[in-house]
Each structure stands twice: as structure tokens, then as C-alpha cells.
Amino acid sequence: MNHSDTSKLPSEDLETERLRLNRRQFMAHAVAFMSLTMVGCRDLIEITSPDGASADGSNSLNSGSSGCRIADSISPDIEARTSFLHPGLLNTAADFERMRQKIDEGAEPWASGWAALTSSYAYSLSQPLRPTEEVTRPGNVASMIIDMQQTYAYALVWKITGDTRYGDKAVEYLDAWSSTMTSLTGNADRFLASGLYGCQWACAGEIMRTYDGWSPEGLARFQGMLSDIFLPMCRQFLREHNGTEWTKITNYWANWDLANMCGMLAIGVFCDDAEAYNEAIEYFTSGRGNGAIDHAVQFVHPGHLGQWQESARDQGHTTLGIALIGCFCEMAWNQGDDLYSHRNNRVLAAAEYVAAMNHRLPSGEFPELPFAPFRNVHGTSGEISGIGRPHGRAFWEVIYNHYVNRLGLSAPWVSRMVERHRPEGISRGGGDQPAFGTLTFSSGSPSGDTPPSGLTARIIDGAVRLDWWGSAFAEHYDVQRSVSTCEGYRTVATLGADETRTYTDNPGDGTWYYRITASTAQETLVSHEVAMVTMPGELIFHLPLDEGSGTHAADATGRTGGATLKGSASWGAGHDGLPCLDLPGADDACVKLPPNLLKDVSDVTIAVWVRVPSTPPRNSWLFSFGHNDVSYFGCRANQRHDTWADSMRCEITKNTSDYTSGIIHSHRFHPQQWLGNPDGTFDSGASKVGQWVHIAMTLKGRLGLLYINGEATNSGEDMPMAPFQLDDTPQNWLGRATNGWDPLFRGRLQDFRIYNRALSATEISHLANG
Known part of the structure; x- marks a missing residue:
């Protein structure tokens, strides 16, 4: 659907479209205004000659854009919803109208998608009905799965054709189950059932809610079945994780959370339960478990490839995760909430990685993909799992339709999966995700004028790494660099359309601006987004901590509004004669x-x-950055390293406080002394208690170093996770942990600095002695 053309939308979908457009226009205008205010760009319109050369001779092509803007990776907040549009789960009224029209025209791929439905067992009107009072998983759950799939197929046929035989059959199934089922039980798998089947029952009910042949009593009874049996279990799992919420939350892989997120969101819409819907959305953006988007995508590799949390487990569960997150985002999209774009299209990053992982090349091999090892309660994951690889789960159309058809982006690996699995049908006895995606999600051909987007520029291992999203019809990309925001760009690299969309540049010292162009058969598309990088890096945050009074600590860089003293934090005498x-x-x-x-x-x-007056409490923190106790980065002043010795420890993780992805220990020291002998032996003369000590940690690429008084004391030589992988970090502190329950740090602090580069040993020494 072209979001700029709303003239043919039914009234209920027109309102949805207006919500999307208004929110996007506001964010785009706000970002553009703030960016231009910061950089002081004077001339927004690039004047080019017919051959694309600008007045100074550089290669500066005009895309027809009225300007450029600094790329912004911050995701907009999702506002709490109070009401819903119907039908509004996997499909809207406009979707069903499109299906009718395309089927009547015999157009592809809808014709093939329709054939997949009408040739399946679920199309038959003579299937037996299997309502069950007590459903268990494992156990007799297969009967419900088959009837659930049957009902969804009947609902689709009625909605598309208007054939009341199928409408009546769908109602017969809905009424039979709502008047019979009383419980959903079993082992831990019962929580998979609550989400997987609660979602799909709600999707079937949402299609049928406008059917005249479904009585108000029947509709209310079916809503009651979902609200009373399925929804409480979804909510219980996401809040308690079957009793492991505060002990071993990573015991449950991403698909467990996602199943119940889908169930809660779908039931919320179908039952007009805004609380359930909003809770599911909040979990997607900030939940503790592995299904929340920041944890489901463990790492973002070059080219915006998102390593899925279950990639090292097996491919059946990995592809299930993509199916569920696609379902979740599509249902939210149809209510006007854009989760697809969250964290710079993080869902697409995951889908591309998983699709590539399950695509067998003509050589018989699989694409070579990056993989970052990580740990959870199941142990260390060191490589992509070969179990079930390649997996044949068919639920790629929903991802493809949004990013390629709606937005005009390039999704080469997802596109291969769509080609391989079309038309998406149904498998008897399956039921993990809704069927017939080719029919229900296809919305037409992509726009050919979408420029590259999602550009990020980061200093990694001392160089500038650029990553971006491509255009659907690009034949190649040009990476362009300039010393000005909006003009004077010169091409520094050209990448083919089939190459991973990443480039590492070494431009030298200075402030540089980057943009990406895409060349199609018809035109050259210039990205409106500009990424700015200052090399070799900058001091990006600096608290001298020398105010001496009040509760505000100023940021000497002027980039932020500074920091705030909390509780009984106060001021004392610093190491240089100034307050601290x-x-x-x-x-x-x-x-x-x-x-x-x-x-x-x-x-x-x-x-x-x-400066500490005594050995810091174990697990007290000098500084921490993160979201909660699961996702954080920081430095513990004192941590038990083994049975006999404590240590200072810098660490970063997205899994849990017990299983970190990267650690730098200082030299061991005696438990009664702070920063004592490197070998851990007792020596009161080696203690730094009661002394001012300069502490610094650096991370360059995958190498982490910890410095004490200007000297490197230890290193973490393979730290795969960088701070940006944590995404948003609302919990940033001096003197406490992100979890809120570890002991507070006791001591004095002064001159706190953050640089977006790794200082050299000489520079660290200068800080320690300056």
C-alpha cells in the first residue's frame, strides 16, 4: 500500500493511515529541524549539472530532495492505546478488499495463494469438529490446533467470497470451543499453547466479528474464553517466566516470550482490552526476557545483520521466532503502531540474518555469516546451529511485504525465502503460526524510488564503519564523503547490490559527513540521511565533579544537561585541591x-x-549503563573473581547478570585490601585504600583494557559486544548498579570522562598524571 495515497481506503483504514502519516511526519520534521539547528546547514538544495557534477567538480547527485538531515537512530516512543480499529489484527478491511480484487483478476501471487487455501484440508466443509473440555500440552492439544486452523481458513474464505456456508462453519467452530473448553494445562509447554493458540484464535475471531450470523452472545462467550483462559497465562508467563523471573530468566528462549506477546496483543485487540495490548507493546520495547527486541537480536553485525537469540539452538525455533515477531509487528501496524521500524528496522535485521542462515547456496554450502559467542543458563553458544538447517517454515511473506512492498527497501535474503516458499500454505498438525501468508499479506510491487536509509557511522577499531539499508531496485551503491553536511560529496567506494551493505573508511582526522546513493536502471537515488563522524574520536561527556554545592553536576562538553546528585550524595575535598x-x-x-x-x-x-576509605562492598559499582539487571555495561569496584580472590571487573552483557558476554578483570587483590598486590597476596603497602587512584577502561574493537594509575593491569582480549549493542540505556549511574539492589559504592569520585574512542596508553598516562 502506498502511504501517500489514501483516497481508496475504507473509512476505518483511512483513520489508521492518517495516524501513521501524522506520527511519521511529526518525527521527520522534528529530527530535520533539530539536526539543522545543530549543524548550521545554510544551503539545503544541492545544485548539480546534467552529468551529476557539482560546481566544485565533486560527484554530487540530486535525488529531488529538498534537503539532508543528520541520521537519527533513536526510536520514537509508542503511545499507550485506549481503543482499537476493527478488523485490525493480521488484516484490515482494505486487505480483504485487495484479496477479492486480485483473486477476481487472477493476479499473482494472490491466485496462487488462493489456490493454496482452497486445496488445503482446511477448505473442506466436511471436516469433523473436535471441541475439548480440558486441553493439555503435551497431550491432546492437536485436536485444538486442527480446529483452530480450520476456523481461520473458514473465516478467510467467508471474508473474501461472502459465502455464508463458510461463515456459518466458522461460527460453529468458534461457538463449539467457547462453550466446551474450560482449561489449558500441561507442563511448561502450556505457556507456549497459551500464546501460540490464543493469538490464532483471536485472529479468527477478529475476522468473524462483523458476521451477521454470529450472535452477540456467541461473540461475548468466545471473548470470555480467551480473556479467562488464555490471556492470564500469557500475562503470567511474561511477568514470572514460570517461576524463573529473578533466577534464570534466560532459561526461556525468545520464542516463549514472543508466543505470549502475540497472544496478549491479539487478545487485547479482539477483546478491546487496552491494558493487555499496551503491556505486550511495552514488553517488546523494554522487557527483561529473550523475546524483547533488544534481547531477541543479540548482536547487530556489519550490514545490519541481526544475530537471532536462538541461532545457536536450532533452526526450527529460530524461524519460529521470525514468524512470531512478524505476526506481532503486523498486528501492531494495523492498529497504527510501527514496531517494524523500531531500533532502525531491527526486525528486518533479524529476518535477513535468519533467512541467510537457512538459504542453501547452489554449491550446497550456506552463506558465511558472522557469529558472536554468548552465554546463558544453557551454556556457551559458539556457532550457528546445524540442527534443522535449512528449515522449511513458511512465514516470510509478512516481513517481505512490509519492508519491500510497503517501504521499497531491499531484503535480499528474505526475498529468496519468499521465492522458495511461495505460496505459503498450511501443514496438518502444525499450527505454530497462521497460514496462507502469500494470500493475506501480499500488497503489490515495491516503489522504485526509495533511497538508501538507516545509515549508521561508528568508530570501530579506530576506523569508521558505515552500515545502511538498501533500495529494492538498486544495482549498486556509492559511499560518499564530504567535509560539509549538504554539499561537496565525493564517492569513496562502490558496492554491488548483492554485497553486504557495509563499508569501513579511514578518512584521517577531522569531521566527516557520509551519505549513500543507490543507482537503479532509471535513476540515482540519494539518501536524505547524513552521518557525521569526528576522527579520531571526541570527549563526548565530562563531569569535572567540582561544583562543591547543590545537586547538579555540569557536563563540561555542553552536549547534555549534566547529571543529578541523588539521596545523600554530597561534596568533599578532591585530589587536586578542588571539591569532589x-x-x-x-x-x-x-x-x-x-x-x-x-x-x-x-x-x-x-x-x-x-578514593575509597575502605575496601568497597562486594558488587558495588563505580559506574553502570543499561536498561535493567539483564542488559548493562559498567565497572564493579569489587567482585569475587574466584574462591580466594576479589577483583575490579568491567563487564557488558545482554543476557543476565550471571552470564556476561565480555569481562575485564583487574589484577586480583586481597579481599581485605583494595587494589593490592597483583598476585593476591596480602601487603598493606600495596593497598590503595585512602589514596586517590586513577581508573580507566578502554575498548577498541574487541580488545578491552583496564588501567590503574596510568598502567594497563589486565585485558579482555575477545569482547564481542560494544556499548551500542545495548541500544537505549535509560539507567546510567555513578555509584550504583542498573539493577537497583546491589550495594552502593562508598567513596569519592572526580573528573569522570567518556570518549567515543580508545585512548592510547600514553594518553591514559597523561590523564593519570595531569
């Missing part, structure tokens, strides 16, 4: 830092002066 921050280790004493300080930061240096 004094944290007593009690009464909620800490410093609240601005959110998202490490957004888009890869290489990093964090440095601070520290």
Missing part, C-alpha cells in the same frame, strides 16, 4: 547520568579519579 563528589554508600547516594550516553558508541574510554 562524596558518596557515603547509603541513603540512596549516587549520581543519575543522562540517558543513552553510549548510543552508537563502539570504541570507548571511560576514566575517573577514585
Whole structure:
């Protein structure tokens, strides 16, 4: 559907479309205004000669855009919903009208999708009905799965053709189950059933809610079955994870969360339960479990390839996760909430990775993909799993339709999956996700004028790495660089359309601006987004912590509004004769830092002066950045390293506080002394208690270093996760952990600095001695 043409939409879908457009226009205008204010761009319109050369001779092509803007990777907030549009789960009224029209025309791929439905067992009107009072998984759940699929198929046929025989059959099934079923039980798998089947029952009911042959009593009874049996189980799992919420939350892989997120959201819409819907959306954006988007996509590799959380488990569950997250985002989209674009199209990043992982090349091999090892309660995952590879799950159309057909983006690996699995049909006894996606999700051909987008530029291992989303019809891409925001761009690299959309540049010191162009058979499309990078990196946050009074600590860089002292945090005497921050280790004493300080930061240096009156409490933190106790980055002042010795420890993880993806330990020290002998032996002369100590940690590429008083004491030589992988970090602190329950740090702090590069050993030494 072209979002700029709403003239042919039914009234209920017209309102949905207006919601989307208004929100997007507001965000685009706001970002453009703020960006131009920051960079002071004067001339937004690029003047080019017929051959594309600008007045200064550079290759600066005009896409017809009225301007350029600094790329912004912050995801807009999703507002809480109070009412719903119907029908509005997997399909809208406009979708069904399109299906009717395309089937009548015999157009592809709708004709093939319709044939997949009408040739399936679920099309038959003579199938037996199997309502069951007590459903168990494992156990007799297969009867419900078959009837559920049958009902959904009947509902589709009625909605598309108007044939009341199928409408009556769908109602017969809905009424039979709602008047019979009383419970859903079993082992832990019962929570898979609550989400997987609660979602699909709701989708069938949503299609039928306008059928005159379904009595108000029948509709209310079916809504009651979902609200009373399925919804509480979905909610219970997402809140408690079968009793493991605060012990081993990563025991449950991404698809467990996603199944129940889908169930809660779908039931919320069908039953007009805004609380359930909003809770599901909130979990998607900020949940603790593996199904939340920040955890489901464990790592973002070059070219916006998103490593899925279950990639090392097996491919059946991995592809199920993509099917479920596609279903979830489509239902939200039809209510006017765009989760597809969240975190720079993170869902597409995951889908492309999983699709590539399950595509067998003509050689018989699979594409070579990056993989970052990680740990959870199941152990260490070191490589992509070969179990079930390649997997034949057919639910790629929903992802393809949104990103390629609606938005005009390039999704080469997903496109291959669509070609391989068309038309998406149904398998008897399956039922993990809705069927017939070719028929229900296809919306036409993509736009050919979508420029590259989603450009990110990060300093990684001392160089600039660029990643972007491509255009559907691109034949090649040009990476362009300039010293000005909106003009003077020169091509520094050209990539073919089949190459991974990433490029690493070494431009030298200075401030540089990047953009991407895509060349199609008809025209050259210039991205409206510009990425700015200052090399070799900058001081991006600096708290001198020398105010001496009040509760505000100023950011000397001027980039943020500074920090706020909390609780009994106060001021004392610093190491250089100036005041410093004094944290007593009690009464909620800490410093609240601005959110998202490490957004888009890869290489990093964090440095601070520290003085402790005694050995810091175990698990107290000098600084921390993150979302909660599952996803964080920081430095513990004191952590038990093994049975006999403690250590200072810098760590980063997206899994849980017990299983980190990267760790740097300082030299071990005696439990009663802080920063004592490197070998852990007791020596009061080696103690730094009561002294000012300069502490710094750096991360460059995958190498982490920890410095004490300007000297490197230890390293983490293979840290696959960089701070930007944490995405948003609303919980940023000095003197406390992101979880809120670890002990507070006791001591004094001064001159806290963050650089978006790894300082050299010489530079660290200068900080420590300056």
C-alpha cells in the first residue's frame, strides 16, 4: 500500500493511515529541524549539472530532495492505546478488499495463494469438529490446533467470497470451543499453547466479528474464553517466566516470550482490552526476557545483520521466532503502531540474518555469516546451529511485504525465502503460526524510488564503519564523503547490490559527513540521511565533579544537561585541591547520568579519579549503563573473581547478570585490601585504600583494557559486544548498579570522562598524571 495515497481506503483504514502519516511526519520534521539547528546547514538544495557534477567538480547527485538531515537512530516512543480499529489484527478491511480484487483478476501471487487455501484440508466443509473440555500440552492439544486452523481458513474464505456456508462453519467452530473448553494445562509447554493458540484464535475471531450470523452472545462467550483462559497465562508467563523471573530468566528462549506477546496483543485487540495490548507493546520495547527486541537480536553485525537469540539452538525455533515477531509487528501496524521500524528496522535485521542462515547456496554450502559467542543458563553458544538447517517454515511473506512492498527497501535474503516458499500454505498438525501468508499479506510491487536509509557511522577499531539499508531496485551503491553536511560529496567506494551493505573508511582526522546513493536502471537515488563522524574520536561527556554545592553536576562538553546528585550524595575535598563528589554508600547516594550516553558508541574510554576509605562492598559499582539487571555495561569496584580472590571487573552483557558476554578483570587483590598486590597476596603497602587512584577502561574493537594509575593491569582480549549493542540505556549511574539492589559504592569520585574512542596508553598516562 502506498502511504501517500489514501483516497481508496475504507473509512476505518483511512483513520489508521492518517495516524501513521501524522506520527511519521511529526518525527521527520522534528529530527530535520533539530539536526539543522545543530549543524548550521545554510544551503539545503544541492545544485548539480546534467552529468551529476557539482560546481566544485565533486560527484554530487540530486535525488529531488529538498534537503539532508543528520541520521537519527533513536526510536520514537509508542503511545499507550485506549481503543482499537476493527478488523485490525493480521488484516484490515482494505486487505480483504485487495484479496477479492486480485483473486477476481487472477493476479499473482494472490491466485496462487488462493489456490493454496482452497486445496488445503482446511477448505473442506466436511471436516469433523473436535471441541475439548480440558486441553493439555503435551497431550491432546492437536485436536485444538486442527480446529483452530480450520476456523481461520473458514473465516478467510467467508471474508473474501461472502459465502455464508463458510461463515456459518466458522461460527460453529468458534461457538463449539467457547462453550466446551474450560482449561489449558500441561507442563511448561502450556505457556507456549497459551500464546501460540490464543493469538490464532483471536485472529479468527477478529475476522468473524462483523458476521451477521454470529450472535452477540456467541461473540461475548468466545471473548470470555480467551480473556479467562488464555490471556492470564500469557500475562503470567511474561511477568514470572514460570517461576524463573529473578533466577534464570534466560532459561526461556525468545520464542516463549514472543508466543505470549502475540497472544496478549491479539487478545487485547479482539477483546478491546487496552491494558493487555499496551503491556505486550511495552514488553517488546523494554522487557527483561529473550523475546524483547533488544534481547531477541543479540548482536547487530556489519550490514545490519541481526544475530537471532536462538541461532545457536536450532533452526526450527529460530524461524519460529521470525514468524512470531512478524505476526506481532503486523498486528501492531494495523492498529497504527510501527514496531517494524523500531531500533532502525531491527526486525528486518533479524529476518535477513535468519533467512541467510537457512538459504542453501547452489554449491550446497550456506552463506558465511558472522557469529558472536554468548552465554546463558544453557551454556556457551559458539556457532550457528546445524540442527534443522535449512528449515522449511513458511512465514516470510509478512516481513517481505512490509519492508519491500510497503517501504521499497531491499531484503535480499528474505526475498529468496519468499521465492522458495511461495505460496505459503498450511501443514496438518502444525499450527505454530497462521497460514496462507502469500494470500493475506501480499500488497503489490515495491516503489522504485526509495533511497538508501538507516545509515549508521561508528568508530570501530579506530576506523569508521558505515552500515545502511538498501533500495529494492538498486544495482549498486556509492559511499560518499564530504567535509560539509549538504554539499561537496565525493564517492569513496562502490558496492554491488548483492554485497553486504557495509563499508569501513579511514578518512584521517577531522569531521566527516557520509551519505549513500543507490543507482537503479532509471535513476540515482540519494539518501536524505547524513552521518557525521569526528576522527579520531571526541570527549563526548565530562563531569569535572567540582561544583562543591547543590545537586547538579555540569557536563563540561555542553552536549547534555549534566547529571543529578541523588539521596545523600554530597561534596568533599578532591585530589587536586578542588571539591569532589562524596558518596557515603547509603541513603540512596549516587549520581543519575543522562540517558543513552553510549548510543552508537563502539570504541570507548571511560576514566575517573577514585578514593575509597575502605575496601568497597562486594558488587558495588563505580559506574553502570543499561536498561535493567539483564542488559548493562559498567565497572564493579569489587567482585569475587574466584574462591580466594576479589577483583575490579568491567563487564557488558545482554543476557543476565550471571552470564556476561565480555569481562575485564583487574589484577586480583586481597579481599581485605583494595587494589593490592597483583598476585593476591596480602601487603598493606600495596593497598590503595585512602589514596586517590586513577581508573580507566578502554575498548577498541574487541580488545578491552583496564588501567590503574596510568598502567594497563589486565585485558579482555575477545569482547564481542560494544556499548551500542545495548541500544537505549535509560539507567546510567555513578555509584550504583542498573539493577537497583546491589550495594552502593562508598567513596569519592572526580573528573569522570567518556570518549567515543580508545585512548592510547600514553594518553591514559597523561590523564593519570595531569
